[in-house]
Amino acid sequence: MAHTDKHGRPIVVVTGIGIVSSLGQGKEDNWRRLTAGESGIHRITRFPIEGMRTTIAGTVDFLFDERVPAPDLSERLATLAAEEAIAQSGVGSKGNFPGPLFAAVPPVEMEWPEKRKLAENASHHPVEYRDLLLSAASGKFRPWHERFLFGSVADRLADRFGTQGQPISLSTACASGATAIQLGVEAIRRGDCEVALSLGTDGSVHPEALIRFSLLSALTTANDKPEEAARPFAKNRDGFVMSEGSGALVLESLDHALARGARILGVLEGCGEMADNFHRTRSSPDGKPIIGCMKNAMDDAGITPADIDYINAHGTSTPENDRMEYVGLRAVFGDEALAGIPISSNKSMIGHTLTAAGAIEAAVSLLTIANGRIPPTINYHVPDPAIPLDVVPNVARDAQVRRVISNSFGFGGQNVSLVMAGEPA
Amino acid sequence: MPEGAKRDVWITGIGLVSSLGEGLDAHWQALSAGQAPVTDAERFAPYVVHPLVKLNYDAQIPKKGDQRQMEAWQRIGTYTAGLALDSAGIAKNTEILSRTDMIVGAGGGERDHQVDTAILNDVVSSNDPGRMLNERLLNDLRPTLSLAQLSNLLAGNISIVHGVTGSSRTFMGEESAGVDAVRIGWARIAAGQSEIGLVGGAYNAEREDMLLLYALNDFCMTGEFRPVFSGPQAPGIPSGSMGAFLVLESPEHATARGATPIAKLSAVWSERARRDEAGSVSAKVRDFLARSGDAAVLSGATGARGVTEAEAEALKAAGVPVRSVTNRIGHGFEAQFPAALALAALTVSRGPLFPALAGDPVETGESKADRVLVTGLGHWRGEGAGLVEKIG
Numbered sequence: 001m002a003h004t005d006k007h008g009r010p011i012v013v014v015t016g017i018g019i020v021s022s023l024g025q026g027k028e029d030n031w032r033r034l035t036a037g038e039s040g041i042h043r044i045t046r047f048p049i050e051g052m053r054t055t056i057a058g059t060v061d062f063l064f065d066e067r068v069p070a071p072d073l074s075e076r077l078a079t080l081a082a083e084e085a086i087a088q089s090g091v092g093s094k095g096n097f098p099g100p101l102f103a104a105v106p107p108v109e110m111e112w113p114e115k116r117k118l119a120e121n122a123s124h125h126p127v128e129y130r131d132l133l134l135s136a137a138s139g140k141f142r143p144w145h146e147r148f149l150f151g152s153v154a155d156r157l158a159d160r161f162g163t164q165g166q167p168i169s170l171s172t173a174c175a176s177g178a179t180a181i182q183l184g185v186e187a188i189r190r191g192d193c194e195v196a197l198s199l200g201t202d203g204s205v206h207p208e209a210l211i212r213f214s215l216l217s218a219l220t221t222a223n224d225k226p227e228e229a230a231r232p233f234a235k236n237r238d239g240f241v242m243s244e245g246s247g248a249l250v251l252e253s254l255d256h257a258l259a260r261g262a263r264i265l266g267v268l269e270g271c272g273e274m275a276d277n278f279h280r281t282r283s284s285p286d287g288k289p290i291i292g293c294m295k296n297a298m299d300d301a302g303i304t305p306a307d308i309d310y311i312n313a314h315g316t317s318t319p320e321n322d323r324m325e326y327v328g329l330r331a332v333f334g335d336e337a338l339a340g341i342p343i344s345s346n347k348s349m350i351g352h353t354l355t356a357a358g359a360i361e362a363a364v365s366l367l368t369i370a371n372g373r374i375p376p377t378i379n380y381h382v383p384d385p386a387i388p389l390d391v392v393p394n395v396a397r398d399a400q401v402r403r404v405i406s407n408s409f410g411f412g413g414q415n416v417s418l419v420m421a422g423e424p425a
Numbered sequence: 426m427p428e429g430a431k432r433d434v435w436i437t438g439i440g441l442v443s444s445l446g447e448g449l450d451a452h453w454q455a456l457s458a459g460q461a462p463v464t465d466a467e468r469f470a471p472y473v474v475h476p477l478v479k480l481n482y483d484a485q486i487p488k489k490g491d492q493r494q495m496e497a498w499q500r501i502g503t504y505t506a507g508l509a510l511d512s513a514g515i516a517k518n519t520e521i522l523s524r525t526d527m528i529v530g531a532g533g534g535e536r537d538h539q540v541d542t543a544i545l546n547d548v549v550s551s552n553d554p555g556r557m558l559n560e561r562l563l564n565d566l567r568p569t570l571s572l573a574q575l576s577n578l579l580a581g582n583i584s585i586v587h588g589v590t591g592s593s594r595t596f597m598g599e600e601s602a603g604v605d606a607v608r609i610g611w612a613r614i615a616a617g618q619s620e621i622g623l624v625g626g627a628y629n630a631e632r633e634d635m636l637l638l639y640a641l642n643d644f645c646m647t648g649e650f651r652p653v654f655s656g657p658q659a660p661g662i663p664s665g666s667m668g669a670f671l672v673l674e675s676p677e678h679a680t681a682r683g684a685t686p687i688a689k690l691s692a693v694w695s696e697r698a699r700r701d702e703a704g705s706v707s708a709k710v711r712d713f714l715a716r717s718g719d720a721a722v723l724s725g726a727t728g729a730r731g732v733t734e735a736e737a738e739a740l741k742a743a744g745v746p747v748r749s750v751t752n753r754i755g756h757g758f759e760a761q762f763p764a765a766l767a768l769a770a771l772t773v774s775r776g777p778l779f780p781a782l783a784g785d786p787v788e789t790g791e792s793k794a795d796r797v798l799v800t801g802l803g804h805w806r807g808e809g810a811g812l813v814e815k816i817g
Contacts, residue, residue: 048555051563107533107576107597110638112548112558119545126546129538129633137640145642146805150532150576151598155806158697166697166807168605169598171531171577179594183609190616207555211562212571275527275593277584280494280572289590411572412581414593 003254003424005269006302009189011424012268015257016089016250017363018081018199021350022058022243025080031367033349034375035396039227040350041241047207054219056226057205058243058351071108073203075153077246077356078103082161082199089250089262091195092162099195101163102183103154104176106204106355110148117141153201163197173410174314175273176200177247177358178418182271184251194256199248200359210242216281218318228379230352232315232345233322233391235384240316243351247359249366254424266366269403269419270301276413283324289415290328290407297405297417305333308341308419310374310399312365312406315345316352325407326387342399344377344392358408362418365404369422373398434614435686435816437679438513438672440505440625441767443754444475444665448508449771451478455753456768456779462753464650464663471647472640474630475665475755480504486586496535496573499582502627502760505668506583509623513672514684516587521682525591526619527583528610530602530626530759533576536634540565579627589623600727601695602626603762604801604809608693610673620678625670628757635664644729644804652752652785653726659733662804665755669764688770691812692716698808706732706808710739713798713810720796720812721746721778724787725765727756729804736802737787746790750799752782762801762809769797769813776815 003011019026022040023033033040040058046067049055063076092098115132121140122131135141146152154167172179177200184196213219220239222229231237257264274296276289283290298304314325329338346364347353353360368374373396380393403421408414441448444463445455454460466473482500485507486492492500510516515525544561551557572578577595584590594609596602603626613619629635639645639662646661653660671690679686694713698705714722722745726733740747750765757764772778772794781788794815801809 048559050553050556051559053563105597107574109534109536109574110634115541115545116548116554119549125549127542127549129542132542132545133633133637133640136637137643139643142642145638145644148638149599149805151601151803151806154598166601166605166695166809167598168596168609169602171575171595171597172593173575173577183594186613186618190612190618192612207559208562208566211559211566214563215566215568216571273592275580275584275590277588277590280578280581280585410577412575412577412593413584413590414577414581 011254012185012188012251013254013257014249014265014268014366015091015252015262016085017265017366018084018248019360019363020060020077020080021245021353021360022060023350026084027367034346034364035373037376037378037394037396038349039378041226041229043226052210053214053221054210055223056229056241058241059205060244069111069147070204070206071147071153074105074201075156077203078157078199078201079160081246081248082157082197085248085250091250096162097197099193099197100165100187101154101158101167102180102196102198103157103167103169104180104200104355104359105153105169106202107171108148108150111206112208114144172414173412174354175358175408175410175414175416176355177360178408178416180359181249181362181418182416185268185271188251188253194253196251198251199246200356201246202353202355203244205242205244213242230317230348231379232317232348232377233384233387233389234380235382237317237319237322239318241351243353245350245353245356245360247356247363249363266369267421267424269421270297272297272300272417274415276415281411282320287324287327287331290324290409291331293415294328294332294405294417297419301419303419305337307403308405309401310368310404311341311343312361312404313343313345314407314409315347317347323387326389342374342390342392344375346375348378358416361406365406365420369401369404372400431615433676434611434690435674435676435679436671436688436690436770437674437684437686438509439687439767439770440508440512440670441764442478442480442501442505443667444478445754446478447480453771453775459780462650466649469633469636472636473646473650473663475663476631477501477666491586494569494572495582498535498627498629499579501629501668502579503582503586505627506623506670507587509670509672510587519588521621522588523590525589526622527580527589527592528594528596528606528624529580530606531576531579531595531597532759533574534634535574535632538633599758600761600801600803601807601809602759604695607763607766607811608695611690611693614673614675621674623670623672625763626760627668628666628760630664630666630755646728652782653728653733653749654737654785654787659730660728662728663751663755665757667754667757667760667764669760669767671763671766686816688773689814689816691814693811695809706735707739709808710736710800713800714743717798717812720798721792721794723765723769723797723799724749725761725799725801726751727804732802732804736800740787746778746792747787748778748781749785749788752785765799765801766811766813769799773797773813773815
């Protein structure tokens with residue numbers, strides 16, 4: 001008899017987890033350092049920082065010796081996370097993953113070092129844009145076409161892992177990683193597939209990316225002590241830290257996982273989303289889309305707020321996000337219940353991994369359940385009286401965690417929440 | 426109904442803008458009159474583009490402030506999404522829009538070429554190029570640039586301007602993004618995961634940074650416009666500005682609100698041939714043809730080398746009536762498949778199949794066009810197709 005959830009759909013479980021972040025490669029290293037309250041944020045050495053307002057980031061610097069274009073790094077990060085997840089799940093065979101790929105990847109465009117080469121290749125200087133076009137058409141830079149296609153990272157991952165069909169490259173800004181998981185869950189529930197590879201990756205800390213977020217006043221400028229710059233929910237929070245990493249999950253129908261004797265690492269019980277049409281970068285002041293998003297995820301999981309033991313926060317460390325997340329949580333859980341639920345932000349340690357964040361944080365949520373230990377919110381020394389929360393300040397905490405809700409909110413009105421549990425209900 | 430069960434999916438609204446005009450009537454008139462494609466070989470010479478018809482953006486994006494927050498591709502898309510909602514009769518219907526699931530196939534970018542070249546010239550001649558780049562970027566980039574460029578901000582703008590808030594997802598990856606935006610929207614409705622959705626995309630061909638990307642590997646059509654299947658070798662991609670959005674809906678939902686369907690979307694496929702294996706692309710096309718029986722074909726062939734010849738080979742061998750989308754409105758990458766589906770829905774709802782274009786030997790045959798297979802093969806990767814059928 002098929003295993004179905006409260007809505008009569010196939011139960012979707014996780015059988016493989018992979019993580020890479022500025023704290024290291026692999027879930028063991030990441031888990032050890034996250035629960036030790038360590039920070040992966042540091043001074044940027046990848047490119048000159050003179051003249052920048054923010055000079056720190058959670059870059060992943062241990063994979064390449066020299067600067068590579070962002071899609072190269074995003075691809076490498078995703079490859080490592082996916083390899084780890086697939087190896088753990090044991091599904092398929094080498095180069096033949098028996099399901100589709102949903103890849104949250106950062107938007108791609110040609111970067112300044114490449115543009116500079118085009119300019120230097122031009123026949124005269126100063127150049128006009130048409131000179132760059134002529135230079136591009138010279139045939140000397142052919143591989144850049146593929147590299148700077150939006151689909152190229154997922155394309156190469158699909159080739160490498162032998163996923164089925166055309167891969168989907170997606171972006172819902174800072175909710176992308178969660179959307180990748182949601183797409184996988186939906187595909188399994190529809191019966192389109194029994195197994196899916198969902199991942200988020202982001203290796204796009206380069207000068208213009210950093211400066212663009214600076215121009216939106218979204219980044220912290222607390223450059224002096226990088227490891228103390230990300231301060232989610234604290235009164236002295238002043239912006240997020242841009243970071244890199246990747247998270248990957250192998251999703252599988254419970255029936256398929258049981259039939260092949262796979263170890264079940266957790267259950268993806270519910271996914272919720274709701275778009276916000278208030279503003280391009282700000283949440284609706286009444287919090288309705290955030291509230292609706294969390295409620296949709298719980299309805300999808302067939303649970304109530306009382307069933308949630310821990311909240312894995314979006315918690316970016318911007319004044320606006322953390323306040324609005326609190327407003328939403330308060331409306332969903334109520335003051336009294338909320339006071340009794342631990343909530344923490346992985347971003348206090350690994351920064352905001354943007355496109356990858358939802359996937360990395362889902363992976364950490366599953367590890368939290370499995371280990372019975374909640375990673376802290378570090379750098380929480382000045383509580384914000386306007387947002388009273390049990391943020392698991394500074395030190396990890398042992399606790400029985402049966403069920404987690406993980407939030408991801410992004411520019412463009414993107415909101416996604418995931419509900420995960422340890423055991424099939 | 427339980428998820429997983431299959432039900433029909435209707436197209437109940439279409440928004441379409443291109444070089445041929447705005448809206449369904451304008452497109453049908455141009456197609457059935459056999460109007461020559463509108464191309465411009467001068468403005469971006471040597472590259473050929475299909476320029477967008479002039480739009481009155483105020484009609485769908487009333488706030489100038491909103492228009493200023495968008496780059497051209499986002500304006501085209503937001504405008505076209507509004508047309509689709511109008512066509513479906515759900516514009517400004519907050520109750521339905523708050524449940525409408527949106528999936529957009531999007532690119533991104535749109536650089537300010539003057540700013541970029543000015544910065545480049547200073548960086549190239551600087552003896553401290555790193556600092557120079559940082560300072561110039563901080564001073565010269567508009568603060569809103571990243572929003573105007575972000576791929577998911579086309580969807581974001583549609584939420585803001587039109588109030589579509591059920592859900593918002595953006596797929597990237599050139600042609601496949603458009604195919605999968607439609608496929609996932611379709612599959613969710615067919616399986617009972619969604620009742621109504623807005624899917625589509627937009628492309629601005631009149632920008633040099635996109636021409637540059639494709640020129641890197643010699644993919645652009647140069648010189649005068651030629652039909653995509655006109656010679657033994659593919660002529661290159663004649664990019665075209667366009668926007669195309671479809672409202673997809675379950676029959677139950679459409680019937681309950683008294684909506685009239687334009688056509689049925691019977692299937693969408695998104696597959697992946699091994700392009701390095703000879704014959705693999707033709708085999709995919711033959712496969713799509715076999716699944717769709719005697720349907721006429723509306724080909725989305727891009728004009729790119731390799732894949733276009735492979736598709737032509739399979740189409741010629743099948744002997745079914747064929748028309749090319751690109752021969753009429755150019756190639757719109759992420760928007761191409763949604764636009765082709767829009768033209769297919771229009772064709773099955775009005776019929777018969779519009780006349781062939783002279784000079785393209787693959788465009789042959791006549792059909793009353795009750796069933797149309799749309800192909801959407803990526804210029805680089807990804808093979809998609811969809812089947813559109815007449816209702817009633």
